Amino acid sequence: MVNDAFPERSRREQRAARFDFAQRAGITYYLTTTQVSYSYMSIYREEEYSKRFDPGLWKKLFQFARPYKKYFLGLAVVMIAVASIDAVFPLLTRYVIDHFIIPGTLEGLWKFVMIYLVIITVQAMNVWTLIAIAGKIDMWISYDIRRKGFQHLQDLSFSYYDKTPVGWMMARMTSDIRRLADVLAWGVVDSVWGLTMMIAIMIAMLSLNWKLALVTLIVVPPLVVISLLFQQKILKAQRRVRKINSRITAGFNEGIGGAKTTKTLVREAENLQEFQEETGAMFRSSVQAAVLASLYLPSVLALASIGTGLALWFGGQQILLETISYGTLAAFLSYTVLFFDPIRDLARVFAELQSAQASAERIFSMLSTPPEITDKPEVVARYGDVYQPKPESWPEIQGNLAFKNVSFAYKEGEHVLSNFNLEVKAGEKIALVGETGAGKSTIVNLACRFFEPSEGQILIDGVDYRDRSLAWLQSHLGYVLQTPHLFSGTVKENIRYGRLEATDEEIVNAAKLVNAHEFIMKMERGYDTEVGEGGNRLSTGEKQLISFARAILANPRIFVLDEATSSVDTETEQKIQHAIHHVLKDRTSFIIAHRLSTIREADRILVIRRGKLTEQGSHHELLKQKGYYYRLYTNQFMEEHETQVLRAA
Ligand SMILES: Nc1ncnc2c1ncn2[C@@H]1O[C@H](COP(=O)(O)OP(=O)(O)OP(=O)(O)O)[C@@H](O)[C@H]1O
DSSP: OGGGGSOOOOHHHHHHHHHHHHHHTTOSOOOOOOOOOOOTTOSOOOOOOOOSOOHHHHHHHHHHHGGGHHHHHHHHHHHHHHHHHHHHHHHHHHHHIIIIITTTOOTTHHHHHHHHHHHHHHHHHHHHHHHHHHHHHHHHHHHHHHHHHHHHHHHSOHHHHHHSOHHHHHHIIIIIHHHHHHHHHHHHHHHHHHHHHHHHHHHHHHHHOHHHHHHHGGGHHHHHHHHHHHHHHHHHHHHHHHHHHHHHHHHHHHHHHTHHHHHHTTOHHHHHHHHHHHHHHHHHHHHHHHHHHHHHHHHHHHHHHHHHHHHHHHHHHHHHTTSSOHHHHHHHHHHHHHHHHHHHHHHHHHHHHHHHHHHHHHHHHHHTSOOSSOOOHHHHHHHOOSSSOOGGGOOOOOOOEEEEEEEEEEETTEEEEEEEEEEEOTTOEEEEEOSTTSSHHHHHHHHTTSSOOSEEEEEETTEEGGGSOHHHHHHTEEEEESSOOOOSSBHHHHHHTTOTTOOHHHHHHHHHHTTOHHHHHHSTTGGGOBOOGGGTTSOHHHHHHHHHHHHHHTOOSEEEEESTTTTSOHHHHHHHHHHHHHHTTTSEEEEEOSSGGGGTTOSEEEEEETTEEEEEEOHHHHHHHTSHHHHHHHHHHHHHHHHHHHHHO
């Protein structure tokens, strides 16, 4: 399946990926993206897909077309009309030659001109209608698939985002869907037009003079073969160019985003070398595509010319024998040239169908990935899901939380937690400390049901949280991360994201509570200041404060602060500590912090080492125990003290 195609991703990337989509989902997470740093050029690996026609896949795809079948039918009718009229034009030329030019008379010309005008007006209207219908179908289908894709991405669990690069998902949601809708809508236009045109031309030629028709149509079979061969090769080369192009775009992204890191690691030369290899491959594939395209047209023109030559040769003889008119020969010549268009179009549609099938496979592989964490059907029936919640049936939440013999592994066999037990009372302020990779974030992620235990149970207010709805739990969650993500928009809009119906006054109060009001008011337009994409016009500390205000506004029962105050200065941190103390009162909260001064006030500090709870108690109790916490605290204290002394000196 798709996910196996990706190498293990760094944890930072994984967080960034899943939180990016979690935030778009609009659920009450206050998670953040970090500056993603993929290994340059190694992120985007497109899979090769089967080339055989896959009826099952097309059946699934036609489900998206089904709601618009009336429009497809209308489109087919209009296209038949367009092609039939296109095929009539050489007959009009024939009429002009045989009735006006050869006899040298203008008699009946006005009538002819009037009929001609009516025909081209009808044709213009047909073309307008077909563009309008096909354009609408194209848009509707891409809208439907995108909507379904986006909804599914929101439903997918964190583990999916751990394995799948954001770039891959973006490509599915944009270019693949675009291509698919395009082929569905415009492929119908081209194929109906092409087929009708070919049939109409053949009927016209055969009825004008079947012998001459058979001679002229000799060139059609080689024309079909050449067109199919070339179109497939051209498409293959173009696909290679597109693949490399997406890697180059990723390379640009990486190169620009990671410019500072590149410089500090003196990696410029290697990066340039890697980049040149990609652009070299792109150059070769582009040249190949251009050479193929440049060979195709002359080959087709040569065949068309042979057809024209044959028509002239045999047609000329027939004229001398007076078995056909000059007009008929002219019509034949036009038909020979006209025949080339539908063949070329059909060959292109045929080749594009293969590419569309690959897009469809990619999209459906995403759509058919089941979310690992979902509500059971009976839970959905009772409480509703994220899209149709039934808050009136939701139980009150107290905020008591218990881990009962919980084991958990991200990868099979590699347990991060084994038989982990923990009881947290409603309103308790819990701090988690421990070395990097000890399992602190895993514990809170399990508590928030971003992952579920492989064994054991997590109870909220005494009930296994799998018996309650995800939406219920998440509507009571507030989560603030170290590197918060803000959305493009104003400060006010970003805070309001926590609770859309909040008044301006409530927003200002939330900002005041976390000491963000002061710096917001110092900004040029106060709460109406634009924060830029991802909040990049603000410092990390400022973003932290805003995301904190946003989380508070939602008034969650369970609050998680994962290194949430690591980027603010000591003075601001003290202010936030004060706010945290105030805000977290009566809420169950988990605080993960490496800076131990920030967690002294916690009701209980848990020391986690290799997934085990090794020490617990208040700050003073733990200091008295003189264990790991004591060593950690005294070391940090000494370091901070030395820094202060140095600064003072
Ligand atoms: N999404 C993931 N996929 C696979 N392994 C993971 C994932 N997240 C964490 N791990 C692994 O699980 C273990 C515990 O990680 P966790 O993030 O819980 O540690 P932590 O104590 O929060 O560390 P830090 O202080 O660095 O944030 C680590 O060995 C880590 O590599």
